[in-house]
Amino acid sequence: xxxxxxxxxxxxxxxxxxxxxxxxxxxxxxxxxxxxxxxxxxxxxxxxxxxxxxxxxxxxxxxxxxxxxxxxxxxxxxxxxxxxxxxxxxxxxxxxxxxxxxxxxxxxxxxxxxxxxxxxxxxxxxxxxxxxxxxxxxx
Amino acid sequence: xxxxxxxxxxxxxxxxxxxxxxxxxxxxxxxxxxxxxxxxxxxxxxxxxxxxxxxxxxxxxxxxxxxxxxxxxxxxxxxxxxxxxxxxxxxxxxxxxxxxxxxxxxxxxxxxxxxxxxxxxxxxxxxxxxxxxxxxxxxxxxxxxxxxxxxxxxxxxxxxxxxxxxxxxxxxxxxxxxxxxxxxxxxxxxxxxxxxxxxxxxxxxxxxxxxxxxxxxxxxxxxxxxxxxxxxxxxxxxxxxxxxxxxxxxxxxxxxxxxxxxxxxxxxxxxxxxxxxxxxxxxxxxxxxxxxxxxxxxxxxxxxxxxxxxxxxxxxxxxxxxxxxxxxxxxxxxxxxxxxxxxxxxxxxxxxxxxxxxxxxxxxxxxxxxxxxxxxxxxxxxxxxxxxxxxxxxxxxxxxxxxxxxxxxxxxxxxx
Numbered sequence: 001x002x003x004x005x006x007x008x009x010x011x012x013x014x015x016x017x018x019x020x021x022x023x024x025x026x027x028x029x030x031x032x033x034x035x036x037x038x039x040x041x042x043x044x045x046x047x048x049x050x051x052x053x054x055x056x057x058x059x060x061x062x063x064x065x066x067x068x069x070x071x072x073x074x075x076x077x078x079x080x081x082x083x084x085x086x087x088x089x090x091x092x093x094x095x096x097x098x099x100x101x102x103x104x105x106x107x108x109x110x111x112x113x114x115x116x117x118x119x120x121x122x123x124x125x126x127x128x129x130x131x132x133x134x135x136x137x138x139x
Numbered sequence: 140x141x142x143x144x145x146x147x148x149x150x151x152x153x154x155x156x157x158x159x160x161x162x163x164x165x166x167x168x169x170x171x172x173x174x175x176x177x178x179x180x181x182x183x184x185x186x187x188x189x190x191x192x193x194x195x196x197x198x199x200x201x202x203x204x205x206x207x208x209x210x211x212x213x214x215x216x217x218x219x220x221x222x223x224x225x226x227x228x229x230x231x232x233x234x235x236x237x238x239x240x241x242x243x244x245x246x247x248x249x250x251x252x253x254x255x256x257x258x259x260x261x262x263x264x265x266x267x268x269x270x271x272x273x274x275x276x277x278x279x280x281x282x283x284x285x286x287x288x289x290x291x292x293x294x295x296x297x298x299x300x301x302x303x304x305x306x307x308x309x310x311x312x313x314x315x316x317x318x319x320x321x322x323x324x325x326x327x328x329x330x331x332x333x334x335x336x337x338x339x340x341x342x343x344x345x346x347x348x349x350x351x352x353x354x355x356x357x358x359x360x361x362x363x364x365x366x367x368x369x370x371x372x373x374x375x376x377x378x379x380x381x382x383x384x385x386x387x388x389x390x391x392x393x394x395x396x397x398x399x400x401x402x403x404x405x406x407x408x409x410x411x412x413x414x415x416x417x418x419x420x421x422x423x424x425x426x427x428x429x430x431x432x433x434x435x436x437x438x439x440x441x442x443x444x445x446x447x448x449x450x451x452x453x454x455x456x457x458x459x460x461x462x463x464x465x466x467x468x469x470x471x472x473x474x475x476x477x478x479x480x481x482x483x484x485x486x487x488x489x490x491x492x493x494x495x496x497x498x499x500x501x502x503x504x505x506x507x508x509x510x511x512x513x514x515x516x517x518x519x520x521x522x523x524x525x526x527x528x529x530x531x532x533x534x535x536x537x538x539x540x541x542x543x544x545x546x547x548x549x550x551x552x553x554x555x
Contacts, residue, residue, distance in 0.1 A: 084293035
């Protein structure tokens with residue numbers, strides 16, 4: 001990350017215009033932004049530089065599956081069309097630098113059926129206060 | 140053979156199909172949804188990323204969340220659906236249509252209806268459509284197929300990936316595959332600008348330092364049994380510069396090179412197709428060239444937001460209900476595409492009410508103006524801060540703009 005006097009380039013994604021922003025970091029909490037056509041650009045640059053966040057979407061393994069492994073007949077044919085993963089997401093934008101850690105946690109996690117849309121799968125993930133929730137109901 | 144009878148049959152149980160069925164039901168028509176997959180929801184079910192529903196639900200949802208919310212409304216209205224059921228043919232017979240469909244549970248079924256809503260969505264363009272030279276090893280997937288494998292079936296298609304085409308699905312998959320531990324080596328785009336949204340370039344490529352090669356063409360796919368690499372060649376002044384070709388080793392190639400509305404059923408039913416959209420020609424009520432057959436969503440033209448799909452589908456359902464009640468527009472005016480407009484949909488308007496039109500630009504430009512002319516008289520001008528082919532534009536036309544137009548007036552929409 002650049003310090004005092006260093007310029008950084010960034011594209012604003014708040015709207016489709018995509019302003020090319022130049023950001024100068026003045027101190028740890030103060031930045032100067034140019035190139036933005038509106039105030040949202042400055043706000044975006046501030047967040048993106050000081051505490052970037054993303055909504056993380058992934059899938060978790062379904063627990064039931066291990067005893068549902070028919071390999072012949074109609075049961076096997078049906079299981080071809082059955083989803084094998086449950087889609088999950090963070091309920092809010094999640095600190096970007098901790099995403100790899102979160103993904104490791106999600107890929108180790110197993111979910112038992114049934115699951116409801118919006119059900120909390122992992123509360124307070126990695127102590128961030130942000131829950132991971134199921135994206136859909138599966139019976 | 141089982142026989143059923145409904146006022147309307149909706150073909151396709153994705154966002155468009157469900158939204159149009161809800162509107163038909165609300166207007167008092169009996170309606171059934173036919174869906175090829177085992178559950179309703181359509182392509183949204185595999186789009187587990189967020190960004191859906193900002194207009195429709197006023198919050199940012201994932202694909203499955205959006206689909207389920209609409210599905211819950213369908214269930215609350217007790218609209219019947221046949222899932223796992225494929226439509227084979229639509230035959231107009233007199234003032235009725237007969238829909239032939241088949242499922243492994245019920246065998247062949249015959250459904251009679253007066254109105255049909257086409258909501259079959261679209262299909263990905265594949266390697267054959269863009270003619271990439273080279274051998275035919277395994278490991279070449281369309282981006283949407285890879286998305287289904289990863290998100291629903293739980294398989295990872297490969298480890299070292301090159302994505303051809305910068306469409307949104309390819310960009311979303313670049314992030315998804317990076318998050319499941321694959322290395323995405325490059326995204327290769329033939330055009331000088333990306334075809335996906337800027338938001339996706341930033342969050343799906345830049346976040347992972349994935350290089351985007353603009354004005355580059357994939358000139359070879361190597362590998363005998365499995366993909367071993369691709370050859371990339373820059374394009375300068377419209378010509379391939381082979382001296383500057385380079386090779387990227389990889390075991391998997393994803394194609395994100397556009398979508399085509401899936402209109403085989405429509406064509407067989409006699410519906411005329413607009414070559415600019417690959418979807419049916421429709422009048423101001425979204426009715427195709429076959430009376431009583433309507434179209435909405437991605438089968439009509441490829442949308443970029445599901446929120447627009449749902450809005451359009453609702454109108455299609457409402458117009459179909461009007462048609463079932465014997466209501467037709469008294470007069471329609473033709474809408475032409477003017478400067479820098481690739482297509483406009485629908486291509487007819489009813490001057491007695493408000494009409495919502497969707498259009499796509501041919502150019503990338505800041506500070507543009509959308510201009511509507513009736514017989515060379517400017518009736519509307521809208522400022523557009525930024526236009527590009529991947530962002531669909533909308534314009535509303537109603538009695539205010541059209542009241543004084545003559546019987547053979549022509550409307551032209553341009554981007555200046």
